[in-house]
Amino acid sequence: MNVESRTAAGAEALAAIKARPGKTLAAFDFDGTLSPIVDDPDAARLADGAIAALTELARQVGKVAIITGRPAATAVEKGGLSGIEGLVVLGQYGRERWEDDVLDAPEPPPGVDEARRKLPRLIESAPEGVAIEDKGHALAVHTRRAAEPEVALERLRGIVAALAERTGLVVEPGRFVLELRPPGMDKGAALRALAAELGSVAILYAGDDLGDLAAYDAIEALREEGVPGVKVCSGSDEVTALADRADIVVDGPPGVVRLLESLTNELF
Ligand SMILES: O=P(O)(O)OC[C@H]1O[C@H](O[C@H]2O[C@H](CO)[C@@H](O)[C@H](O)[C@H]2O)[C@H](O)[C@@H](O)[C@@H]1O
Numbered sequence: 505m506n507v508e509s510r511t512a513a514g515a516e517a518l519a520a521i522k523a524r525p526g527k528t529l530a531a532f533d534f535d536g537t538l539s540p541i542v543d544d545p546d547a548a549r550l551a552d553g554a555i556a557a558l559t560e561l562a563r564q565v566g567k568v569a570i571i572t573g574r575p576a577a578t579a580v581e582k583g584g585l586s587g588i589e590g591l592v593v594l595g596q597y598g599r600e601r602w603e604d605d606v607l608d609a610p611e612p613p614p615g616v617d618e619a620r621r622k623l624p625r626l627i628e629s630a631p632e633g634v635a636i637e638d639k640g641h642a643l644a645v646h647t648r649r650a651a652e653p654e655v656a657l658e659r660l661r662g663i664v665a666a667l668a669e670r671t672g673l674v675v676e677p678g679r680f681v682l683e684l685r686p687p688g689m690d691k692g693a694a695l696r697a698l699a700a701e702l703g704s705v706a707i708l709y710a711g712d713d714l715g716d717l718a719a720y721d722a723i724e725a726l727r728e729e730g731v732p733g734v735k736v737c738s739g740s741d742e743v744t745a746l747a748d749r750a751d752i753v754v755d756g757p758p759g760v761v762r763l764l765e766s767l768t769n770e771l772f
Pocket residue numbers: 533534535536539540541542543544545546548571572573574637639644646648678679680681683713715
């Protein structure tokens with residue numbers, strides 16, 4: 505299978521990647537893109553074949569990165585990523601950086617502690633199955649395991665927004681999740697900073713969720729500045745906002761793995 509873009513800008517980026525793989529940055533979201541969505545966030549693992557595909561890609565392009573809302577160390581551990589040569593993992597929407605087994609993470613702002621203290625009480629009447637994931641620098645309220653996840657999410661939206669306002673945090677909405685996290689960084693800023701640091705001349709970014717739209721914005725801005733980029737969507741029925749803007753849409757994490765296998769075959 506050849507990797508094909510449905511847009512001219514995406515095709516231009518694929519050509520640039522093939523022409524200068526050594527100066528290419530290939531970046532991926534974790535949950536929903538490399539890791540199939542599961543009910544329990546703690547049970548997330550990489551899709552079959554993902555490690556082999558990422559390992560091969562890392563041999564062929566300048567840099568492979570994972571840019572995730574997870575803590576970087578969690579993504580490394582759950583993904584079994586530590587053996588991938590040269591991999592960089594930007595965690596907590598770019599606040600943290602893991603590379604060569606070294607984690608660089610700033611202190612979380614005090615608002616996170618305050619939110620941690622107040623959140624359980626504020627959501628105590630939420631439907632059964634609603635759960636808090638404490639990520640150290642951020643708190644995620646998950647509704648996937650509620651009987652009616654969408655209804656539960658809507659009920660919690662105002663409560664979480666009000667707590668964010670009080671604690672100086674921002675709300676990051678996602679797939680049956682509302683996260684309270686520090687402001688000042690997003691996946692777009694993280695992607696741009698890494699591309700600038702590396703002097704990347706071509707970029708691929710793959711994501712599945714609303715938090716990845718900032719990275720799509722960054723790709724579009726970089727194109728305007730003359731750096732070709734291709735936006736890949738790991739498609740799902742839960743989120744359609746990315747498919748509308750993507751150059752390539754594939755069928756969930758297994759589709760992402762197949763895309764990587766095709767790309768590495770073409771680069772070889
Ligand atoms: O930026 P990402 O790598 O996509 O991380 C975003 C959030 O993903 C996780 O939640 C999502 O995946 C879970 C496991 O499949 C699923 O149960 C949940 O419904 C999804 O929203 C993770 O738990 C969050 O901490 C991440 O920020």
